[in-house]
Amino acid sequence: MTYIPISPAERDAMLKTVGVKSLDDLFDAIPKKHRFPELNLPAALTEMEAAAHLSEMASSNENVREHLISFLGAGAYHHYVPSVVDHMLRRGEFYTAYTPYQPEISQGTLQAIFEYQSLMTNLTGMEVSNASHYDGATATAEAVNLAYAQYRGKRKKIVMSPTVNPQYREVIRTYSQGMGLEEAGDDPTQTEVTPEAMIAHIDESTMLVVVQYPDFFGRIFDYTKLINAAHEKGALVCVVANPTALLMLKTPGDMGADIVVGEAQPFGIPLWYGGPYLGFFTTKKSYVHKMAGRLIGETVDSRGNRSYVLTLTAREQHIKRERATSNICTNQGLLALGCSVYMSVLGKQGLQEVANLCYQKAHYAAAELSKIDGFGLCHTEPFFHEFVLCCSKPASEVNQYLLDNGILGGYDLGKDYPDMQNHLLVCVTEMNSKDEIDTLVEILKEM
Amino acid sequence: MANIIEPTIFELSSPGRRGVKMPASDVPVTALPPKDLLRSELPLPELAEVDVVRHYMKLSKFNYSVDDGFYPLGSCTMKYNPKINEDTCRLPGFLFTHPLQPIETVQGNLALMFEMQEWLKEISGFAGVTLQPAAGAHGEFTGVLMMAAYHKLRGDTKRTKMLIPDAAHGTNPASVGMLGMQVVTIPSDDRGNVDLEKLKAACDDTVVGMMLTNPNTLGMFDENIEKVVNMVKDCGGLMYGDGANLNALLGIVRPGDLGFDVMHFNLHKTFSVPHGGGGPGSGPVGVSQRLVDFLPSPLIGIVEEGDADTAPLYGFVSPKNTIGRMKAFHGHFGGGLVRSYTYIAMHGPDGLKDISQYAVLNANYLQARLRDTYHIPYDRICMHEFVMEGRFEGSDIRALDISKRLMDYNFHPPTNYFPLIVSEALMIEPTETENKDTLDRFADALIKIAEEAKTQPELLHNAPSTTQFGRMDEVKAARELVLCCWLPENYEQMT
Numbered sequence: 009m010t011y012i013p014i015s016p017a018e019r020d021a022m023l024k025t026v027g028v029k030s031l032d033d034l035f036d037a038i039p040k041k042h043r044f045p046e047l048n049l050p051a052a053l054t055e056m057e058a059a060a061h062l063s064e065m066a067s068s069n070e071n072v073r074e075h076l077i078s079f080l081g082a083g084a085y086h087h088y089v090p091s092v093v094d095h096m097l098r099r100g101e102f103y104t105a106y107t108p109y110q111p112e113i114s115q116g117t118l119q120a121i122f123e124y125q126s127l128m129t130n131l132t133g134m135e136v137s138n139a140s141h142y143d144g145a146t147a148t149a150e151a152v153n154l155a156y157a158q159y160r161g162k163r164k165k166i167v168m169s170p171t172v173n174p175q176y177r178e179v180i181r182t183y184s185q186g187m188g189l190e191e192a193g194d195d196p197t198q199t200e201v202t203p204e205a206m207i208a209h210i211d212e213s214t215m216l217v218v219v220q221y222p223d224f225f226g227r228i229f230d231y232t233k234l235i236n237a238a239h240e241k242g243a244l245v246c247v248v249a250n251p252t253a254l255l256m257l258k259t260p261g262d263m264g265a266d267i268v269v270g271e272a273q274p275f276g277i278p279l280w281y282g283g284p285y286l287g288f289f290t291t292k293k294s295y296v297h298k299m300a301g302r303l304i305g306e307t308v309d310s311r312g313n314r315s316y317v318l319t320l321t322a323r324e325q326h327i328k329r330e331r332a333t334s335n336i337c338t339n340q341g342l343l344a345l346g347c348s349v350y351m352s353v354l355g356k357q358g359l360q361e362v363a364n365l366c367y368q369k370a371h372y373a374a375a376e377l378s379k380i381d382g383f384g385l386c387h388t389e390p391f392f393h394e395f396v397l398c399c400s401k402p403a404s405e406v407n408q409y410l411l412d413n414g415i416l417g418g419y420d421l422g423k424d425y426p427d428m429q430n431h432l433l434v435c436v437t438e439m440n441s442k443d444e445i446d447t448l449v450e451i452l453k454e455m
Numbered sequence: 456m457a458n459i460i461e462p463t464i465f466e467l468s469s470p471g472r473r474g475v476k477m478p479a480s481d482v483p484v485t486a487l488p489p490k491d492l493l494r495s496e497l498p499l500p501e502l503a504e505v506d507v508v509r510h511y512m513k514l515s516k517f518n519y520s521v522d523d524g525f526y527p528l529g530s531c532t533m534k535y536n537p538k539i540n541e542d543t544c545r546l547p548g549f550l551f552t553h554p555l556q557p558i559e560t561v562q563g564n565l566a567l568m569f570e571m572q573e574w575l576k577e578i579s580g581f582a583g584v585t586l587q588p589a590a591g592a593h594g595e596f597t598g599v600l601m602m603a604a605y606h607k608l609r610g611d612t613k614r615t616k617m618l619i620p621d622a623a624h625g626t627n628p629a630s631v632g633m634l635g636m637q638v639v640t641i642p643s644d645d646r647g648n649v650d651l652e653k654l655k656a657a658c659d660d661t662v663v664g665m666m667l668t669n670p671n672t673l674g675m676f677d678e679n680i681e682k683v684v685n686m687v688k689d690c691g692g693l694m695y696g697d698g699a700n701l702n703a704l705l706g707i708v709r710p711g712d713l714g715f716d717v718m719h720f721n722l723h724k725t726f727s728v729p730h731g732g733g734g735p736g737s738g739p740v741g742v743s744q745r746l747v748d749f750l751p752s753p754l755i756g757i758v759e760e761g762d763a764d765t766a767p768l769y770g771f772v773s774p775k776n777t778i779g780r781m782k783a784f785h786g787h788f789g790g791g792l793v794r795s796y797t798y799i800a801m802h803g804p805d806g807l808k809d810i811s812q813y814a815v816l817n818a819n820y821l822q823a824r825l826r827d828t829y830h831i832p833y834d835r836i837c838m839h840e841f842v843m844e845g846r847f848e849g850s851d852i853r854a855l856d857i858s859k860r861l862m863d864y865n866f867h868p869p870t871n872y873f874p875l876i877v878s879e880a881l882m883i884e885p886t887e888t889e890n891k892d893t894l895d896r897f898a899d900a901l902i903k904i905a906e907e908a909k910t911q912p913e914l915l916h917n918a919p920s921t922t923q924f925g926r927m928d929e930v931k932a933a934r935e936l937v938l939c940c941w942l943p944e945n946y947e948q949m950t
Contacts (some may be wrong), residue, residue: 010801011535012813013890019813022820022891026836031812034819034836035707037676042712044808048577052803055539062797066548068563073551076560080553083783090475092504094545100522101515104536107733109528109870111927112919113862116518117732120511123464126939130498136938139733142589145783153633175783182751182779185600186634228492256487258494271783281564282554282784284589284735284791296936302733306940307932310925314457319932325592325629326873330638335629338590338723342731343790345511352464353474353507356499361477372482390488411557419555442481 010052072279072416077444079373081394081435082224082419083144083173084282085252085274087362088438092353093276097346107302107338111317112309117341118316122304124344127351131254132268133261134290138301140340141287144248144271145176148218149183150289150300151246151267153334155216156187157298158244163215167238168194169206171223172248174424180218196425199225203234214243221249221260225421225433226394227387228257235264251275251288252437253392255363267291276350277343286343297323300334365438366393373436373445380453386431394435396421396428403432406455413451460923461513465940468500474507498942517923518732519867525893527821529840529870529882530624530672532702532724537801540727540794549793554784558758558770564788565769568755571739571796575720578799578807579698580711581741583774585750586786591699593781594719594738595630595666600778601717601742601749602664602693603634608749608776611691618657618665618687620649622673622874624699627666636663643876647675647833649683658686664693664716670700670838672874672882674818684714693717693746701725702886703815703838706808716743722787726795737791752777753785813887814839817894821885824898828905832877840884842877852908852915854879859926860907862919864900 014022019031028034035043053061072078072086080086097103101116108114108121121139128137141147152166166189168177177194192209193201203219210217217238222228235245246267247260252274254260260268273285291299297320305319325332351359370393378385382400399406403420410417422429436445459466487493502510520526526533543549552561572584588594599617606614617631620641628638639657644650649667665687670676677683684694696710696718702725704710710718722728723736730736742750756772786792802810815838822831822841829843845854858868858881870882885894907914919925941949 010806011537011888012809013888014813014816018891019816022816025823026816026819027823028819028836031816034812034815035676037678037836038708039681039713042708044707045580045709045712047706047804047807049574049804049807050800052806053800055801058797058801059539059543061800062543062793063546065563065567066543066546068566069548069552070556070560071548071551072553073547076556078553080555082555084554086551086553088477090504092475092508096508096511096515098541099512099515101518101520103541103729103731104521105518105732106526106528106531106533106730110519110858110862110868112859112922112924113519113867114517114732115924116514116516119461119463119517120514121733122939126463126465126941127499129939130941133494142593142735143783145780146589146593173783175780178780179782182600182781183596183633185778186603186636228488230492254494255497256493258492262494278550278789279553280550280789281552281561282786282788283782284737284787284789285783293936293938296938303938305932305935306937307928307935308457309927312458313924314459315924315927317927317929317932319929319936319938326625328629329625330628330632332625332629332632335592335596335626335633336590337592337626338721338730338734338736340731340735341733342729343735345732348464349507349511352500352502352510353504354477355472355474355501356497357473357501358475358477359499360497365477365480367487368480368482368485371485375485390492407557411560416553416556416560438477445482 076414076416078416079418079434080416082433084279086279086437086439087274089276090353093346093349096349097342102345103342115315118304120345120348122316124348125304127348128288128290132290133259134268135293136296137290138299138303140344141289141301143285143287145179147269147287147289148176148248149180150334151269152180152184152216154295154298155244159215163213165190165214166216167192167209167214168218170194170196170198171225172218172220173224197427199425203229203231206234207237210238210241210243212241214241217243217245219247221247222253222392225396226391227389228392232263252363252366255359272347275347277346284340284343286340286347298333301336362438369440370436376449393437394433397432397434399430399432402429406432409455415448463940464500464510465942467502467506467510468942470501472501472503474502474504498945524865525889525897526867527869527883527885529884530699532886534727534886535888536727536729540797543797544789544793549789562769565755567796568792569769571792572755574799575739575741579718579741580709582744583747583750584739584741585754586739586792587751587781588738588740589782589787590736591719591721591738592626594740595626596633597740597751597781598695598717598719599630599634601746604749604778605746613661614663616661617663621876622671623668647673648677648679651679651682654686658690660691662690662692664695666695668697668700670703673833673842674837674840675833676838680713703811705811707811711743716746722791722795727798728791728794735787735790737787748775749778750774751781810887817885817887817889821883821894821898825901828902840882842880842882844879845881846879847908850908852912854881856915857904860904860915860918863921866897
């Protein structure tokens with residue numbers, strides 16, 4: 009009866025109104041032999057006991073704030089989250105509301121998401137943003153759905169760089185298994201591929217080209233030429249972008265991208281062991297009718313007040329059913345709000361400071377690490393806050409040695425790329441002090 | 456010009472204003488990348504912290520929420536979200552663990568997820584559970600992918616049709632559409648059950664399976680459920696259960712025992728994860744024995760057995776014929792699983808049964824109180840929700856008007872115009888976390904509104920009148936498609 013506010017006397021009065029004798033009598037429609045199973049679950053805890061139990065489980069982890077120095081990124085990033093963000097997310101008015109189907113009493117959520125859409129379009133240099141996807145991987149898979157719908161299934165080829173996050177490529181394969189797609193470009197043994205080399209795969213049957221920016225190895229490429237070449241063949245281009253990097257770098261919109269998606273977890277969302285995160289999806293206005301997800305538009309109410317509503321809902325599942333652009337319903341509303349608060353409270357200058365700190369510290373770390381015997385940078389292209397360290401030993405051994413010394417090393421690229429067993433993807437953010445970087449260097453020197 | 460009640464965060468910006476500052480760099484300076492790789496401007500707002508707080512505080516007050524009052528939105532299970540869950544999901548051990556950390560360093564997280572898989576199996580009667588899907592619709596897609604993979608592996612390639620009752624949620628056919636299958640709609644009979652004759656006619660060797668919400672969106676538990684399941688299975692199909700309405704069934708009946716093969720859970724409905732103004736949710740999926748090998752990868756498993764002195768080592772395992780990965784990393788761990796774990800731990804077997812019994816009592820009580828005033832097309836003992844018609848003989852009042860008028864009485868309206876098979880539908884789900892007084896006040900308001908519809912219909916046509924905002928011009932929004940805003944200095948070049 010933990011949260012049930014009904015007394016026994018009230019219950020009996022209600023049963024009488026309904027016209028049954030007991031609570032059990034409400035369930036006559038259920039086959040008798042399966043009715044009221046005994047559930048083999050632990051007995052109920054009180055709030056005090058549950059708090060202690062969960063606290064014990066949480067503290068049996070080693071976390072990156074209290075126990076470990078972390079240089080691990082690869083799709084999830086440890087950044088500072090200003091205090092204001094969680095204070096706003098803890099407003100019950102925001103977190104205990106539903107999807108804003110009744111706009112008269114949901115303007116808080118609606119205006120906040122409209123602002124989120126605006127922040128993302130200004131960040132990416134695109135024209136429209138939807139209200140969010142589950143994460144960066146599913147947002148990328150939805151880009152494939154958009155391209156498929158755009159060509160009504162007449163083009164079935166997707167050209168994908170092997171330097172798109174491996175998990176994103178897996179999710180695209182899961183999502184598209186009913187489409188009969190033809191794939192090109194995604195060969196994990198061809199990791200030195202340049203954007204120009206991708207052009208050869210693009211032809212008149214290509215519906216979509218997918219690249220990452222910076223790529224999974226941290227490298228920054230200007231994709232303008234690739235995008236122009238794709239457009240010449242009539243293909244769309246989706247750029248999977250890191251939002252922190254976009255604070256500093258040329259926008260994919262400026263390069264001519266058709267779709268820019270990514271993972272907005274770096275903007276105010278904790279690591280949380282992988283979720284929930286926040287997939288962003290931005291595109292050109294001409295594709296808005298093919299785009300999945302919720303969309304907020306500006307309007308006025310009956311009293312002349314500027315206000316906001318869910319719009320173009322005819323694309324969505326509750327209206328169009330099997331012909332909908334996607335089945336998405338619940339998305340990541342509260343985290344889109346968190347992302348907006350993060351961007352607002354740091355503001356233009358604070359955000360630029362975050363990007364600059366990531367860049368500076370990553371470059372200091374790269375320079376110092378490459379001075380160690382047996383280690384060196386694998387690539388010469390410009391990078392932002394992640395880079396690949398070539399080691400003289402398997403990356404798994406390096407990581408184990410670092411872990412024994414209280415450091416979460418980088419991501420072992422050998423897990424996804426068979427020829428990269430000695431390659432460590434290192435990430436440095438504003439959370440890493442010079443002391444931490446120097447410690448990493450000292451420990452690797454001793455190895 | 457429209458009247459502006461609260462400017463946007465862009466309009467509130469003032470160049471040079473500072474919010475939270477970052478520390479100075481403590482490393483030697485490195486030159487930036489070449490200029491042609493840099494962005495020329497960053498057109499984002501500049502505000503002080505206090506500006507930001509007051510802006511979002513003001514916006515929060517424009518919302519109606521469960522913490523404000525009664526929110527009887529049918530099929531959405533807007534129950535009270537316990538505050539302790541907000542604390543447990545923010546414990547530093549959960550907040551600050553990276554999803555790619557070595558498993559030895561995150562045994563607390565993995566143990567929680569393993570136990571959650573086991574608990575959901577026990578609650579639902581299924582043989583396997585994945586925690587990966589991010590929401591209900593994502594879980595549905597996962598389930599349909601597994602059904603397709605099951606037939607494909609058996610070489611049963613003729614199966615392309617999915618049977619879906621007319622009362623189903625829109626996400627069901629949309630999930631099927633994502634795989635290019637054909638939807639066959641099965642009507643309901645006059646008691647709100649699946650029409651057995653029509654189902655029989657549709658069952659053949661081209662059927663992938665059936666997606667059934669039970670209790671359905673009329674709030675009715677199908678009285679012929681065993682016949683329905685057998686009919687689908689006899690033609691070689693698989694049974695999908697939409698778990699959106701699971702709040703009626705905890706400790707009452709297990710979908711796995713009824714013969715379902717696959718079902719998604721909505722942790723944000725049944726297990727108290729807050730809805731967040733539209734997510735994040737969490738949509739784990741349970742499956743029967745014949746689908747366990749098709750579950751998404753990875754699952755949480757025991758990779759080294761423990762003994763009397765040592766705990767087992769939890770890690771990741773991959774099912775033999777897995778459909779693959781549904782999203783990056785391991786599911787909605789922090790905001791979804793930790794909250795629901797806390798909730799289930801605090802209820803135990805008896806507490807879970809209480810939830811469903813009282814959810815069903817509250818719905819039947821409201822139905823009984825409203826029966827004489829509103830037409831209830833399928834009138835029998837309901838489960839956790841029921842559907843009535845929002846219209847009256849000889850009146851032009853519609854369900855929408857009644858919904859908007861409810862706002863003037865400080866209630867959130869029910870779900871409108873769904874399910875599609877009831878005209879002017881009002882779908883009411885009170886949940887178990889409301890007391891009798893609230894239910895009485897809500898029933899009284901609806902009875903009064905029915906009276907107003909006769910005597911002062913303009914009160915309904917013009918509703919809401921006591922809220923901060925009035926009815927919206929949705930046509931203008933769709934026609935003009937203003938989907939974003941910019942800094943005031945950029946407006947001219949962007950529009």
